[in-house]
Amino acid sequence: MAGLGAVAGLKEELTCPICLGIFRSPVSLSCGHSFCKGCVQEARRGRQGPFSCPLCQACVDPPADPQPNVQLCSIVERLLNAAPRTGEEGCDAPRKEEGDSSGQQEVTLCDFCLWEPQPGVKTCLTCEASLCQAHLSKHTTKSPTKDHVLVEPCDAQSLAERRCPQHGKPLECYCQTDSVCICVLCCVIGSHKSHKIITLEKAFGQAQNIFPKTLETMKTHEAALDRSIASLLEQQEQVKAKGSLQRDQLKSLFDEMRMQLETKEEQVLKTLSHNEEQDLAEIQTEIEKQKKEKDAVSRDVQEMEALRDQKDLLLYTKTFAAIRARKHKPVPNTAGVQLPLPPVILNELTTNNALSFFQQFLSDMQSLFKALPVHQHLTCAAAHPDQTIFDSSFGSYTYSIPHNPYSLPYVRSHQSFSEGCHFWEVDTSNARCWKLGIIHKKIECYLCMCCDYLSVFLGETMITTENFSAGFKVIRVELDCRRNTLSFYNMSVKGGGPAERLKLIQAVSIPSNYPAYATFFVSDGSLKLL
Template sequence: MASSSYFEDSSNELTCAICLQLFEEPVTLCCGHSFCSSCLENYWESREESTACLCPNCREVFPQKPKLQKNVILARLVEQMKLREGEGSHSVGGQAEGKDGEGDVTVNRMVNVGGHESHCEVCNEEAAMRCVPYETVCCERHMKPPKHKGHNLVEPEMKVEDPGCTEHGNSIHFYCKDDESLVSLLCKAEHQDHEVVPVEVAVAEFKGILAAKYPPLVESIKQVGSQIQQVHQEVRDTQVSGREKEERLEGERREMYRAVDEKVNHMKRWLSERQSVKLSHLEHQRANLQQEMDSLCEEESTLKASLKELEAVSFLEGYKDLLCRLESRSHFSTTEPAPPRLLDFPVEEQNVDSLIQINDNLLKEIQNGRTPSLDPNSAHRRIKISRDLRMATRTETDNPYPDHPDRFDRYPQVLSSESFSSGRHYWEVDVRSRGRWLIGICLNSMGRKGRGKECMLGGNPESWCLQKCENKYYTVHNNRGTLLSVPGDPERFGFLLDCEEGELTCLEDSRVLHVFRGNFMDPVKPAIGVYGDDGDSVRFCHLFMISFIPFCS
């Protein structure tokens, strides 16, 4: 059943979204949107991208130009709308009655926009919602969702300002691409030579441009998020590494305290024993002297009594016996052995002070020194140097190092940037890798080019090294190796170089493994050779603690 209200509500539904006029020969696309046939053809012809057709409303793309057929129902509704407008049956703000041949329908068009007196256009009940911008009202029972873009349901009393033309105050229906401005129907004449499109078309086009920016923005967000996660991970790794180093340093301190306490306790026990021996000897000596003192006092008393004797006969009778006893006392002398000295420590105890002094001096030297760094100009192309110049890693392929006269061209070796020719120096090397390696020192003058032993660490008189091969450890110098007794599989080795003494001491866990002797007054450099598999590595350790300094003899 058709009604006056139906035709009036449908006036906006019978409007072309391109020309904003009642349909002329309306056609409907597959997406469901309808347009004037001529408007749609002109729109497609005006587009620069002629390879595909799209809906001006929803922007759906049609790879092939669809066959347009007239929408007979829309055309008939348009004709009926035009007839009713011609009869003057459309009355806004009042009441109108009409018949469709089957019954009478009374339509209430009392619309008080923005006020409180508004009624449903169908049943005359109090309106619940208002459609913007077409100002139609309805109750909850006849409320329908908007079917087209730009239709919004709001409260009847809500004021919604429709943006209008600043010059004429009319509603905006077009957009000028040349001036980038909004255009009303009256302003359109001023933009005759410009590219003017309906606002819906402009919105759809610009949304497409903005949508094209969305994937790069999402990718940037992902990249930044990934970097943030990396930073968070580095923060966590730094915190864990710091705690591990603090715990290890604290363990070293406890170990040093334990060693000192053990040595001091041993010395105290020995001192207590020596003190007991000496006190016992002194007590025995005191008892003997006291006994002798008592005997002498007795003889003194007898002598005084004899000298005071008045009777000649009595004196003469005891004189000779008393004289003999006094003469024997005059030859008295102690034959007791000298007591032992109280602090006469054994030789090993006498060396404790000097040993502690040596470690104290070495500690000061290490604190004033620095960890060696690797020289990239000396690295073989199968040796990769870490960013901090501390770790050498074996690789299967050549690294892109430039040619350099100091570079090893045959053996996978690398030297430090530092060289030593005087003083005492200490460093440690992390050898957790299970492969074959060589670590030690070499003269700065050792050969770098060629296949002979003169360029291999330990294979000539100019290098002194420790070697790990097939899980055994050797000292290597001048192409001669000596097997070492090394328990377990150590993770670190320490090297103490004394240039003036001509000694290179190799240590493992506070234990001296070997002492090389040579002329180290010529410049020497710490050296590393990584002969294992791909990924095996050797690293100079950062000296934040003293791991290999022997604290006990």
């Protein structure tokens, strides 16, 4: 038994670290480690630059035909002659046993297997190589390599991440100041030398201690995000449903409008066609009538031509008298037939009127489908100081009386507007002379009612003016800071659809010099902000 153990120990020492079989034509590298000649040549094949020893990673560069180790060859030969071989030793058997894992993905292969690389079970950080189970057994029993650091199998990229990108050394320390893993040189001569440094083991322990609390915090944040996403998804579905409903309603509305427009077009075209047929029939009747008249005149002309050669006095006189006695209707001085006026008269005036009505229709449609802007509704009464006292919400406004007693007293909002959309509605039923609008970097834009004339001004420029004998009851002022527009609407009509309740008076493009303030002027009566 002792002899068998000695032989087994000797075989262990005479095993090639690469093929895991008894040395075949062993050769020695300059570092002192021995390998099979074929294994060294196979490992060196295709590599650029210096060659490293598979065991100690020492930089060696064996010749293309390394010299055999004669003494080791003799020992191997004696061993093989002394002990009968029960089977060819090597790593072929484990390759066949572990070959079933070829179907796995992302398998890290053994760096020592040259012909049929097997899946690695560990990676040596010192050797920077992955080892299969057979090479791992030899690696852990050899005294030079048994103290190497082994980790789970990882590829070359993972191994590179374990080394300092600046110094190329293993990442063995942890910088608490910057929360990064660093190498020893980073602690001594690098940018982290004045930072708080601990070992990876201590950093691992600290991370383990705070891991449950950190995980719980992340789970809480994840749950909050889930709730927020669920709320957004619900809102998304609501918007989709609302948008689909609105699209269907608008489609139905425009289909109805299109159908009525097509019906009206058909009626107008049919009327025009009928009128055209009647005119043509009347003209055709007149043509047939005048053709008959022409035929009669043509016959008289022929008889007259024939009478020219008549020598008989009686026949000549009798025939001439008969032809002359025939009566012919005079031809009208004006050519054509007097036709009635057409049912539709198209000229530049009527075309412009039709287009004007259509533009008004589009304006009404815009008012109909215009969504209410985001706003902070103004809720303060504004009135002439001699007639009305401001209510409790007057704090939002600045009231000012000009030095000139003939000027219009005005109220200006404390609140300014620089973004978004805002509107306010004013009851003007108790005022005969008033102005509503904004003051905008010393430029005013307002709607003015005075002496039954309604005018729109931008600064000193009159945009439009029109006579209105009946005063307005409610005026709506809309400020759109996004589009730089100020719009005035008449809201005096109650009931009916949105287009009937909201009539656009004028929309004015204003400069973008914000902020703007709401202004109210009155000289006869009072204004009330709704």
